[in-house]
Amino acid sequence: MMFKLRSTILKDIRILFRDRLGLIFMFIMPIILAIVITAVQNSTFEILNTNTVPTLLCNRDTGEAGKQMEIAINKVGMFNLKQVTPNISEKEIANRMHAKDAVVAIIIPSNFTQKLKHKSEETAKKALKNFGMSIDSQHVTDNDSVQPVTVFYHPVLQESFRRSIQGALKSSLQMVQNREVLKSLYFSLNETALPDSLENELINNQLAINEIPISRDGSRNIPNATQHNIPAWTIFAMFFVVISLGSSVVREKLNGSFVRLKTLPTNYLVALISKQLTYLLVTFIQALVIFSIGIWLFPLMGLPRLNIPTDIAGVIIVTLICGWCAVSYAIMIGVFAKTQEQANGIGAVSIVLMAAVGGLLVPSFAMPSSFQYILKASPLHWCLQSYYGLFLEGGKLRDVILNIIPLLGITLLIQLITLYGLKRKNLI
Amino acid sequence: MSNAAVSINHLGFTYPGQSSSCFSNLSLTVQEGERFGLFGPNGAGKTTLMHCITGLLSYQQGSIKLLGYEIAQHKKSVNKLFGYVPQDFSFYQELSPAENLAFFGAWAGLQKNEIKNKTTELLEVLGLADVRNKRVEQFSGGMKRRVNLAIGVMHNPRVLFLDEPTVGVDVHTRHAIINYLIKLNEEGGTTLIYTSHQLAEAEELCNKVALIDDGKIIAHDTLQQLVADYKEEGLEGLFINLTGKSFRDS
Incomplete structure (x- = not known):
């Protein structure tokens, strides 16, 4: 056998x-x-983690919040930002993206600072009212909502990738918004501007996220x-x-x-x-x-x-x-x-x-x-x-x-x- | 009195899924030491009968005994008693003749030394010694036929079934094969059971013949006796006399 x-x-x-x-x-x-x-x-994997995404940034806002938004986007680290002139048309942006100049374009609207400031003041007032503190404000309430930050995507970008970009932008936007709300609150309470040192401590003192892959062998x-x-x-x-x-x-x-x-x-x-x-x-x-x-x-x-x-x-x-x-x-x-x-x-x-x-x-x-x-x-x-x-x-x-x-x-x-x-x- | 090499009694066989039977009540005996030829038109049942005798097909009725063993009950144990040379090239074309013989020899139950000796002997006798290590896929049709035959006789079977062993070969190869088969029968006593459409070759080889048509044995005797009985000059005349001249392609 x-x-x-x-x-x-x-x-x-x-x-x-x-x-x-x-x-x-x-x-x-x-x-x-x-x-x-x-x-x-x-x-x-490297594009998501180490490489940067070629991105056109069109900041049509002339105020502080627009600049803060630019800084926040930069800090994310996943974008390779190319500044374009504020008066560039959407068609021109699309053309540059078709020419593979970038796969993402971010447009910060023209009155971004002004509208965000008004919105932040409103939020601060509501917050103080909730605490039982009524503060007279000479600011005129503006009912206009803040125009959104617009993002153009090249169609080659996959869904998962778009979600990553969206998440990063939302985080940046949240940071700028929080800063404005905090500044408004401080001003309403103290009638002086928020000191830079305190601003940095409050805004930039984010808790770190510790990522640990689980493993059986430690x-x-x-x-x-x-x-x-x-x-x-x-x-x-x-x-x-x-x-x-x-x-x-x-x-x-x-x-x-x-x-x-x-x-x-x-x-x-x-x-x-x-x-x-x-x-x-x-x-x-x-x-x-x-x-x-x-x-x-x-x-x-x-x-x-x-x-x-x-x-x-x-x-x-x-x-x-x-x-x-x-x-x-x-x-x-x-x-x-x-x-x-x-x-x-x-x-x-x-x-x-x-x-x-x-x-x-x-x-x-x-x-x-x-x-x-x-x-x-x-x-x-x-x-x-x-x-x-x-x-x-x-x-x-x-x-x-x-x-x-x-x-x-x-x-x-x-x-x-x-x-x-x-x-x-x-x-x- | 000689013993029966193959004894078929009242054989009934129908292919699965088919309504009409291939054989019904077929009986035939081949004695040991005979060179028996089984002839018939295409589709007459020659190969099917060979497959039933060798256990490749399971029959539904009757009995087939090979050297006294009932095929249906002792399939594997009797397999070493017979050799089979199928019509198709039944070996591994990717291997050399020596490698094929080594493998099939082991499967036939031979030991290493027996395989070695028999391989040398067979390749020499069948004119394949010079190409013993070449792959068979590079061989001519005649050489492949000889490899096919060598594998069938590797284990010195007592009964050798040959299904059209010389189809598609040249005159030299045909002569070599037929002469080798006669030598095997005369010197080794191997019973040959052979089918072919080469009737002249059959006359040279066979000392007993049977004609099968439509699943029935229509004649069975020595060639000389049948030719005399039917007043024909040879096997071809006898064949046409008994099976007619119409095509049998179905």
Whole structure:
């Protein structure tokens, strides 16, 4: 039995290494995917965190609040501001944005200081009235509301990016407004202007936000595009063995080798075990190669380095289980497909669908609620959750066991379906 | 008295999903040591019958015994007793002849040394020794046929099934294959069960023939006896006499 299995594994390895197209699909394609997608996501990440957004700033206001607003926007740090003349028309702004001069334009309206001041005085009066302090004011109440700060966006900007910009501007606006309200309140109470030192202390003494990524091992590594993408695309690569393995099973059926094997005194299960062991080794090598690229090549390319979890045994076990599931799925496709084209088509499309549903392309928490149940049927989801438990959360094998159990369940189900298919086709 | 290599009794077989049966009540015996030829028009049931005998298809009625073993009950255990050379190239084109023989030899139950010796012998006899390490996908049709045959005889089977083993090969390869098969039968005592449309070749090889048409055995005897009975000059005349001249493509 062991001699037969050894001979079959040797045969499978020989065939595998002579299938150049299959090797490209299994190794080169996922490596390219991992590099390209990590680079793209990292670039977006850097735009949001380190790079600045080219922005046109048109300050039509001549007062203090307009200047304060400019300072506040500058302080946000995410804009690369280019001042434009106050009398520039909206059409000219649009033209400059079409010419890729900027992707955002901010217009501070002409009477911004005056209107904001009136609004602040009104707010201060209301506040004092609430405290039971009635103060006569010689100011005439202006019922006109403050004209909004207008922001133009280039259509290439994604929704999430626009929201970030909007959040930053709202924060700036709030700061300017608060300053004016505070100044009005101080003046109403003391009839003198708010001293600069006190103004700075009150306005600029904001509490800091301490961002801490949660982790099970207590590390404070900030998750980056590499840490997200490498596990995801490793899983994708493993499941893409369907192109080589699924085709190999179909080819064996079509070229008559199956017929010959059936007439020999050996059970076809030996061939199945051999294929599983051979391709399990392939998926393991895939993971090793992609992880190595993340560790050693990415930093040379200016991308963040992949941090390998402390629980190496856990990573190995999760990798083997993910690989086994991927191999089982590929064999099932091969057993049921009637042609190589069918195996390749169904295999590739189903992997992309399962990757999408499983949260590899879009985070699972961002999916519609109806998909929250469907995604649990995707083995790629459980693979990803297991890897994320180790790579992002710094967990150990026991921490991801609840992800491994469903993954093993799905794998066993796939194996049973495969055996049923082989039995139905009189192959075992 | 010789023993039956294959004994078929009242065989009934219908392909799943089909209403009409392929065989009903078919009986046939092939004795050990015979070079038996099974002939018939396209679609007559030759390959299907071979698949039933070799266990590739499960029959619904009757019995098939191979060297005394009921096929339906002892599929895997009797598989080492026979060899099968399918009509299609049933091996791995990505591998060399030596690699194919090593793999199929292991599956046939041979040990490492037996595989090594038999591979050398077969590749020599079939003229493939010089290309033993070349990939089969680079071979001509004739060379591939010889590889197909070598795999079938690798484990010294007592009964060898050959489904059109010389289709699409040149005269030299045909002669080499037929001569090798005769030698295998005469020296090793291997029973040959052979189908082909090459009737002249069949006359050279077979000492017993059966004609099958529409799932029934319509003639079964030595070639000389059948030719004499039907007053024909050879197998081709006998074939047309018994099966008619119309096309049988369905």
